[in-house]
Amino acid sequence: MIKKQTTEEQFEKWLGEPEGLNLEFKKAEYEFDKINNLPDYCAALANEGGGKLVLGISNDKKIIGTKSFQGTIDTLSHHLLQNLGIRIDVEEKIYKERRVLIFHIPSRSVGAIIKSSGNYKYPMRAGSSLVEMSQDKIKEILNEAELDFSCQKVENFTxxxxxxxxxxxxxxxxxxxxxxxxxxxxxxxxxxxxxxxxxxxxxxxxxxxxxxxxxxxxxxxxxxxxxxxxxxxxxxxxxxxxxxxxxxxxxxxxxxxxxxxxxxxxxxxxxxxxxxxxxxxxxxxxxxxxxxxxxxxxxxxxxxxxxxxxxxxxxxxxxxxxxxxxxxxxxxxxxxxxxxxxxxxxxxxxxxxxxxxxxxxxxxxxxxxxxxxxxxxxxxxxxxxxxxxAEVKDENFIIFLEKITNQKQITLSFEEIFELEKIRENQKIQNLESRKKFLELGLIENVGKGRGSKYILSRKYYEYEGKLWKHTQLVGASRDEKKLLILKHLEKAGKNGSRTSDFFNIFSERITAKEMDNILQELRRDNKIFAKGRGLLSYWFLDKFRFN
CATH class of the missing domain: 3.30.565.60 (Heat Shock Protein 90)
Incomplete structure (x- = not known):
């Protein structure tokens, strides 16, 4: 299985791209030919410089899901290694409650051609189809393996x-x-x-x-x-x-x-x-x-x-x-x-x-x-x-790394340091093993829920930075704190009330419409607020103004 799981963001990016030399979608709702089609497509993508073969997606990018290779997915990488001579990682992903399979296919080596064990000897892409590799293409690839210049003899040099x-x-x-x-x-x-x-x-x-x-x-x-x-x-x-x-x-x-x-x-x-x-x-x-x-x-x-x-x-x-x-x-x-x-x-x-x-x-x-x-x-x-x-942009990150590694008596690999830097830059973490280790060591925190959740550096980093307020802002307010803020706002609004759309502006963090609606409905069920009108144009009031 693959260590770095494909993120939803990356998968959706692929869905938005057209199929080409390095990306192929197959419906394969029930099965996909393991003997011919699988090695042919994998070899063709490798010969084109590597890419992704995704099963469970139709040509028009509909998420169908696939039942192919259920129960045997762990054997596929070894099967392809034996037949093609290259290691291909196979990833099982659940996207929108549908099972898809992603074959991560590496590029062929310089000057080498991947031979298939399927219907083609040396397959390559031609539009959306597979064809036998032309003699010109074979010659072009073989010529890549040029001689090492630094090993070549120099005349008139003693x-x-x-x-x-x-x-x-x-x-x-x-x-x-x-x-x-x-x-x-x-x-x-x-x-x-x-x-x-x-x-x-x-x-x-x-x-x-x-x-x-x-x-x-x-x-x-x-x-x-x-x-x-x-x-x-x-x-x-x-x-x-x-x-x-x-x-x-x-x-x-x-x-x-x-x-x-x-x-x-x-x-x-x-x-x-x-x-x-x-x-x-x-x-x-x-x-x-x-x-x-x-x-x-x-x-x-x-x-x-x-x-x-x-x-x-x-x-x-x-x-x-x-x-x-x-x-x-x-x-x-x-x-x-x-x-x-x-x-x-x-x-x-x-x-x-x-x-x-x-x-x-x-x-x-x-x-x-x-x-x-x-x-x-x-x-x-x-x-x-x-x-x-050359410039130091964040000296507190230096202190954070040094103190954490000394206090926890741990050594972080380059890959782990690289993942932490991406989190510092507000990028998504892809390595699941690193994420688990960081959470256990208290290096990072998970904030938010559902698709809006993300990972940030721990509170200690923001303490070293002298910006604990930034950590509070990123973590956001608790549900009860959000309710209290809404009630305070409505107290100020008095008999004039406040539109639903106004509530989004009183929070520093982003709140989805669904989350806002849930909070307002909870306050209404608790008889603390009531509404006049519907949707975003409705006005909300404290319950004490109900009969005024």
Whole structure:
């Protein structure tokens, strides 16, 4: 079964979208062919980049409900894994009292085609139908698996063209990370062979980018350049600029020193203790820059890696769009390397996290530092732009997280920190396991009832923020308090009474028409108020004015 259940909001969004390459609705009121149709549709959606197959919905989006696979739903994921070779999560959802099944289908891997065990060999979508994949499409997919640029041999590049300072800097990082001092004694050739930068064929592009002398980079790969620009404010002209076209392991510390020289410190108090957060977190910047070097497209000769910093944020721009299969929505869950050899060398030196965890760490740091979430605004097919916020927006969130984890003696995973940040930003929580844990630990509270219910951070957060009134506003008044407020309002209105529509304006929180009607009817049954007229145009009075 799937961990992250589909919210009603997300499901309704799908219902409002037309069927396409990545979304398919099937009525399947009583059954759905497990042998042919199910693998065919799942394989086709995977071949189109992944998507959702929803059973129990008709073509005109009517909620029919389905009896398909009742009692056997737990076996479907394993069945599809055996037949298609990919894991497909199957979710059973009750929507408007009807049972629907949602198949969460991942994308095929880069350069791979999903073969079906049904009526088609390699199915793909053609409008609302399935067809056999064309030879052109098969060729296009197979060509995606391009060779790793960083592994390719570089002509006219020899050991005499290696920068010894860059090699020595790497060996120190490598020996420290792997806890092996003997690495410091390795010759240049032995080091390069050990890390995959040199083979019997010769030196490769990873060796050139990370260790090659400046003269060779200028001549052979001039786009392997890092440009740093600092702007004191959001303006066109920069206040400072520095360019590097040198081996990365020679200049990586200098790049950080130029950024750090413009770091701003944000002090905050936790009781009598003063703490601080800096604008530019070294760990996050190091990871982001290393990712840009490992992921950029070096075939784009006209572009360089840009680091643009202001007091509000730091943006790292890497030429080339996202690697196939990765996008803004799945970047925290999926990792694909464009230049794997460079990435592996960075891992040996401890400059990047294990594959797939680096971006998690960057997001985790900015959330824990009260800066909010990074984003990828400005990213397109030709450049990836990672924007990391630099300003502390909510120091009380920092205190809240630190105190809660210390008091409760718990450790929160990145996924849990991410869910808490979404709650802080008034977004819906999707991970049911996290929600249960947060409620048990007293990290969050549930306010409201029915479809209007939501989750907010606990009262402690608003105490640290010094805005307990905001918690009261979010929680809202109790039913008895609402009745008392209505009676007070009618006392002021006197013999003139008050229209039903006026009552909605006396509450700070949103109240549904149904809830308001229930409260008024309860007060009427208790002989405390009465009405003249009907509906929203009716007037209400205190019972003491009934015969006046």
């Amino acid at each position: 050991l005499s063209d290696i920068d010894e300072e860059a090699i020595n800097n790497f060996k120190k990082l490598w020996a420290n990370k792997q806890n092996k001092k003997e690495y410091l004694t390795f010759s240049t050739e032995k080091t390069l062979r050990a890390i995959g930068a040199l083979s019997n064929d010769g030196l490769n592009n990873a060796a050139l980018i990370l260790f090659g002398k400046k003269q060779k980079i200028d001549k052979l790969l001039s786009c392997a350049e890092i440009i740093f620009e600092w702007r004191q404010s959001q303006k066109i002209r920069h206040d400072f600029r520095k360019d590097w076209r040198e081996p990365f392991f020679r200049i990586y510390n200098e790049v950080w020193e130029n950024i750090n020289a413009r770091n701003i410190r944000f002090p905050y108090h936790e009781g009598f203790i003063q703490r601080e957060v800096v604008s530019f977190n070294r760990e996050s910047i190091r990871e982001a820059l290393a990712n840009a070097i490992a992921h950029r497209d070096y075939h784009i000769q006209s572009a360089s890696i840009f680091i643009k910093a202001t007091p509000e944020k730091i943006s790292i721009q890497s030429p080339g769009g996202f690697v196939n299969g990765v996008n803004v929505d799945n970047i925290l869950e999926r990792s694909e390397w464009r230049n794997r050899r460079i990435a592996e060398i960075f891992q040996l030196a401890g400059l990047v996290e294990r594959s797939g965890q680096g971006m998690d760490m960057i997001f985790d740091n900015t959330i824990r530092e009260g800066k909010g979430l990074p984003d990828f605004l400005g990213t397109d097919d030709y450049v990836v732009i990672l924007n990391i916020p």
